[in-house]
Amino acid sequence: MMNVPRFALRFLVLGAFLFLASSCKSKKIISDGTLDANISAKNLIKTHYQNQLDFKTITGKIKIEYSDGDDAQSVGVSLRMKKDEAIWMSAPLGIVKAYITPDRVSFYNKLENTYFDGDFTYLTQLLGTELDFKKVQNLLLGEALFDLRKAKYSVTSTGETYLLKPKVPIELFKILFEIEPKNFKMASQQLSQPSQKRLLNINYKNYQKINKWILPNEVYILATEGTNRNTINLEYRNMQFDEPVNFPYKIPNGYDEIVLSKNDI
DSSP: OEEOOHHHHHHHHHHGGGOOOOOOOOOOOOOOSOOOTTOOHHHHHHHHHHTOOOOSEEEEEEEEEEEOSSOEEEEEEEEEEETTTEEEEEOGGGSEEEEEETTEEEEEETTTTEEEEEOSHHHHHHHTSOOOHHHHHHHHTTOOSSOGGGSOEEEEEOSSSEEEEESSOOTTOEEEEEEOTTTOOEEEEEEEEGGGTEEEEEEEEOOEEETTEEEOSEEEEEEEETTEEEEEEEEEEEEEESOOOOOOOOOOTTOEEEEOOGGGO
8 A cells, every 4th residue: 555645635635525516406596696685595595506407417628727835737637427426537548537426435546556445534534524425516516515504694795795604603613605696606615614724715706508507617726724725726618418428437456555644635
């Protein structure tokens, strides 16, 4: 066994927190982008969930830019996803592949002859909050990480977006949601643990409409812990919905298993 390369692990930990979307059939509500000064938090949350995407599969390309302040990387990957079942990504020539299911997080790297194959337990412990496939899905398509219907929120305005804050603070965490007024999708989500000096901030830019579907064009992620700062920028290209997909994935024989440790983050 061997320790994971720093870039590969950071991409796994941060990138795995960002994968694609669950939803349900509903009537979508789109406004002209004007803020409603009288909207209640209950109605705002209701409309956000009415506008969740309804689809079977997604395929396309993602341009990924990563930086930790010392090193910067940029790569284009192919994406295939089946709602609630599987997410598959492949770098050019299959040099790096990743495969995520509700009970599995796996990837291998042909350049390093290494692989990782495990569940969400480590990521849950690392981020200090319960993490599962559905939460991971929600982030990538501009939907709330937490189920907003399970708590009471207050709503104010930033002048451009609606701002949601929990009426009762969550123990050990601070969370903040901004919802844009045109499609009622997330403009940003922020999760912080002040005692651990941790911050995860996700900003969604340039929502695009593809036939009947609305999804982000760009996602900017900032993750900090103490003095460490990591950024990931995602740009979606050539996205298609409800096309047939398969997920070719097999860890090659003879690869070394990656051992995750917090010292590698």
